[in-house]
Amino acid sequence: MRAEATFIAVEVDDAIAADPETARRLTEACPVDIYAQDGDGRLELVESNLDECVLCRLCLDATPSGAVKVIKLYDGGAVLA
Amino acid sequence: MSILIDAETTFIVQGITGREAVNLTRECLDYGSGAKVVGGVTPGRLGRDVHGVPVFDTVAQAVEHHGAPIDGSVVTVPPAFTKDAVFEAIENGVKLIVIVTERIPRRDVAEMVELAALRGARIIGPNCLGIIVPDVIKMGGIGGPAKNAAQAYTPGPIGVISRSGGMTTEMSSTLSAAGLGQSTAVSIGGDAIIGSSYAELMPLFEADAQTEGIVIYTEPGGRMEAELAGWVTEHSSRLPVVAFMAGRFMDEMPGMSFGHAGTIVEGKEDTASEKIARLAQAGISVAERIEDIPEMIRSKISERSRAGGVSA
Amino acid sequence: MRFFEFEAREIVKRAGIPVTDFGFATSREAAKEAAERIGGSVVIKSQVLTGGRMKAGGVKFADTPEEAAAHAEDILALEIGGHMPRGVLVDPKAEVEQEYYAGVVWDGLRKQPVMLFSDMGGIDIEQVAEEHPDHVGRGHFSTLLPVSDFQAKQVIAQTGVSGSPLNRITPILTRLARLFLEHDLTLAEINPLGRLKDGSFVALDAHMDIENEARGRHAKLLADLGVGPEETRQAREATPFELAGEEVDATDHRGVAGNVTEFDGNLGLVIGAGGGSLTLFDAVRAHGGKPANYCEIGGNPSVAKTCGLAKLVLGKPGVEQIAVMMSIVSNTRVDIVARGVIKACLELGFDPSEKIAIFRIPGAWEEEGFKILEKYGVDYADRSVSLNEAARRAVEKIQGVAA
Numbered sequence: 001m002r003a004e005a006t007f008i009a010v011e012v013d014d015a016i017a018a019d020p021e022t023a024r025r026l027t028e029a030c031p032v033d034i035y036a037q038d039g040d041g042r043l044e045l046v047e048s049n050l051d052e053c054v055l056c057r058l059c060l061d062a063t064p065s066g067a068v069k070v071i072k073l074y075d076g077g078a079v080l081a
Numbered sequence: 082m083s084i085l086i087d088a089e090t091t092f093i094v095q096g097i098t099g100r101e102a103v104n105l106t107r108e109c110l111d112y113g114s115g116a117k118v119v120g121g122v123t124p125g126r127l128g129r130d131v132h133g134v135p136v137f138d139t140v141a142q143a144v145e146h147h148g149a150p151i152d153g154s155v156v157t158v159p160p161a162f163t164k165d166a167v168f169e170a171i172e173n174g175v176k177l178i179v180i181v182t183e184r185i186p187r188r189d190v191a192e193m194v195e196l197a198a199l200r201g202a203r204i205i206g207p208n209c210l211g212i213i214v215p216d217v218i219k220m221g222g223i224g225g226p227a228k229n230a231a232q233a234y235t236p237g238p239i240g241v242i243s244r245s246g247g248m249t250t251e252m253s254s255t256l257s258a259a260g261l262g263q264s265t266a267v268s269i270g271g272d273a274i275i276g277s278s279y280a281e282l283m284p285l286f287e288a289d290a291q292t293e294g295i296v297i298y299t300e301p302g303g304r305m306e307a308e309l310a311g312w313v314t315e316h317s318s319r320l321p322v323v324a325f326m327a328g329r330f331m332d333e334m335p336g337m338s339f340g341h342a343g344t345i346v347e348g349k350e351d352t353a354s355e356k357i358a359r360l361a362q363a364g365i366s367v368a369e370r371i372e373d374i375p376e377m378i379r380s381k382i383s384e385r386s387r388a389g390g391v392s393a
Numbered sequence: 394m395r396f397f398e399f400e401a402r403e404i405v406k407r408a409g410i411p412v413t414d415f416g417f418a419t420s421r422e423a424a425k426e427a428a429e430r431i432g433g434s435v436v437i438k439s440q441v442l443t444g445g446r447m448k449a450g451g452v453k454f455a456d457t458p459e460e461a462a463a464h465a466e467d468i469l470a471l472e473i474g475g476h477m478p479r480g481v482l483v484d485p486k487a488e489v490e491q492e493y494y495a496g497v498v499w500d501g502l503r504k505q506p507v508m509l510f511s512d513m514g515g516i517d518i519e520q521v522a523e524e525h526p527d528h529v530g531r532g533h534f535s536t537l538l539p540v541s542d543f544q545a546k547q548v549i550a551q552t553g554v555s556g557s558p559l560n561r562i563t564p565i566l567t568r569l570a571r572l573f574l575e576h577d578l579t580l581a582e583i584n585p586l587g588r589l590k591d592g593s594f595v596a597l598d599a600h601m602d603i604e605n606e607a608r609g610r611h612a613k614l615l616a617d618l619g620v621g622p623e624e625t626r627q628a629r630e631a632t633p634f635e636l637a638g639e640e641v642d643a644t645d646h647r648g649v650a651g652n653v654t655e656f657d658g659n660l661g662l663v664i665g666a667g668g669g670s671l672t673l674f675d676a677v678r679a680h681g682g683k684p685a686n687y688c689e690i691g692g693n694p695s696v697a698k699t700c701g702l703a704k705l706v707l708g709k710p711g712v713e714q715i716a717v718m719m720s721i722v723s724n725t726r727v728d729i730v731a732r733g734v735i736k737a738c739l740e741l742g743f744d745p746s747e748k749i750a751i752f753r754i755p756g757a758w759e760e761e762g763f764k765i766l767e768k769y770g771v772d773y774a775d776r777s778v779s780l781n782e783a784a785r786r787a788v789e790k791i792q793g794v795a796a
């Protein structure tokens with residue numbers, strides 16, 4: 001799944017997004033509430049919070065490498081590593 | 082050398098588990114030779130740690146754990162609890178207290194200052210960012226993350242005293258860019274009553290061999306500049322002083338509050354123009370622009386040394 | 394926050410300081426009733442938070458309840474210094490033998506409160522201090538130790554007052570000092586304090602300011618006096634623009650986008666923080682710029698909050714461009730502010746490169762911030778450009794646009 005706003009886009013591997021445990025970890029990790037869980041515990045991306053991303057990498061640390069991509073749209077689509 | 086703190090200074094952070102305090106602790110640990118943050122206090126959080134700093138319920142526990150008196154404390158607790166926290170630090174032998182918290186009523190500040198005086202302790206703030214000795218140690222959020230602080234502050238001969246935390250960094254950065262480092266920079270806070278005023282810090286800079294000149298940032302409101310002007314004249318200070326005054330526009334707006342709680346112009350004495358006149362009388366130059374400060378202080382220092390007034 | 398006279402008198406009364414048997418009225422009828430209850434001659438005083446009531450015709454004497462009613466009606470409709478009265482105070486006309494002054498204020502240098510006393514009351518204490526310094530007594534007192542009568546006595550005795558007046562005024566000044574501390578006041582004045590024919594003393598007027606930061610812990614007193622939490626009583630009422638600014642600041646708890654004050658220029662300012670804002674505002678004016686507003690951002694506000702503030706300023710009638718400037722930031726992030734102001738432009742359908750005259754915020758996360766600004770073609774500056782120089786460039790640009 002992917003969501004984008006003006007400055008930031010987030011891409012999450014679909015298999016990962018479907019896992020309630022990963023979704024929970026992401027929801028807890030992100031300080032600006034970009035990740036949430038729907039009624040079934042599946043991941044949701046909160047579009048209105050995307051531009052608040054502080055590039056802290058906590059979501060990357062909480063998931064297997066490459067599963068989550070934080071993309072800086074203002075920087076030619078550079079991916080936060 | 083420096084004033085107030087040096088590489089050996091030990092301190093605690095009261096309210097250490099708060100969001101800003103966690104960052105501040107990290108910054109202090111990372112900066113210079115690494116501050117000796119020997120503990121943190123947040124009631125009810127005994128046994129936790131913040132970036133490796135042990136957290137205690139009471140200051141007494143922190144002192145006991147450290148096994149020796151603790152020099153200082155950075156107080157970052159909410160306004161309603163600040164007075165108690167500061168009393169606790171003072172009564173447990175802490176001698177230097179940096180109060181970061183804003184919006185503390187004057188009565189509380191006066192009580193803290195009075196107790197500090199009784200116990201021989203010193204308060205910096207409230208509503209301040211703390212103290213920094215470039216490349217050595219910082220106590221408080223002054224200058225921000227270690228990397229940012231290192232960009233703005235460099236060691237050197239200028240003592241900086243500022244009523245605005247942010248402007249302490251702006252002015253020091255300007256000085257650094259002009260090749261004038263700082264001996265110590267102190268953010269003293271912008272409130273109507275503060276623990277240490279310009280004049281109260283002057284004797285420390287006067288006694289510090291590294292310091293050759295003083296740069297202050299000031300605002301309308303209060304009589305602290307008059308006090309400084311008086312001190313400089315009375316003690317025939319060896320240190321030339323250059324001041325920058327912000328908020329000149331406020332002279333036209335008595336009773337309105339801008340900036341800090343202390344900057345409301347309530348009387349004639351409080352206005353920017355009145356203060357500039359007083360400072361000038363005491364031989365303190367007032368810079369119109371921040372970028373003029375380095376040249377002004379440099380030429381004042383060389384004037385003094387030509388006159389033979391400066392000790393090596 | 395300043396109290397009205399009728400409120401200040403109520404505070405004085407609660408502290409056990411004798412006051413006249415005054416009444417407060419917001420209508421002609423109520424004033425008449427109060428005058429009837431009091432009996433005899435009364436004084437009708439406008440309840441406004443500004444000086445010069447006497448000169449403006451806001452204080453009148455009445456011998457009968459009817460006359461009191463008529464005066465009250467006039468005074469209730471009389472604007473003084475741009476303020477409409479909250480009501481009128483109906484006060485028995487006292488036979489005063491002598492007027493005194495009793496006050497308490499903070500001394501910021503000594504960091505203690507100071508009691509002031511003069512046997513020349515009824516006029517400004519500053520004037521007495523200047524013209525008759527020997528008629529003003531002063532004494533600092535501790536905030537830790539209880540206020541004791543002897544402290545007040547010493548202050549009063551400095552003016553040469555002795556005998557029965559000394560003994561009678563002493564507890565009044567002590568109580569005033571205590572209530573000053575108890576209520577977190579920044580000013581407490583009884584002026585005049587009147588000595589009546591029978592030798593007793595009574596507060597004839599009172600001025601009090603409570604510290605805004607301490608209002609929270611005096612909720613009961615304020616509620617008793619009918620002062621709502623929304624009542625700020627600033628020197629000037631907040632404009633709708635300023636109220637909208639407060640709303641923006643309240644949107645979330647991250648950082649501050651506050652102290653929004655309206656001016657009538659064409660250059661919108663998104664500036665910070667306390668000291669930086671003051672410096673920048675001066676600099677803009679020094680270069681002949683006309684600021685549309687004052688504000689203070691700081692404490693690392695969210696993108697949404699910065700965006701909200703920038704939209705408010707951009708949307709203000711007469712604003713042609715905005716200047717986004719701060720002193721070097723260490724807590725607030727350059728990239729977050731950049732996102733906020735650019736977003737504001739985009740959401741309002743403006744080109745950020747045209748609407749933002751200059752962006753000068755160096756410091757934390759500036760590399761990221763500058764990337765964003767570059768992408769949108771916004772003119773930006775780093776720390777090598779002084780606050781003053783940034784302000785100059787902004788003013789030059791807007792004058793070019795306006796020309």
Ligand code: SF4
Nearest residue numbers: 030053054056057059
């Ligand atoms: S980088 Fe940080 S702020 Fe951004 S999405 Fe990941 S966790 Fe949230």
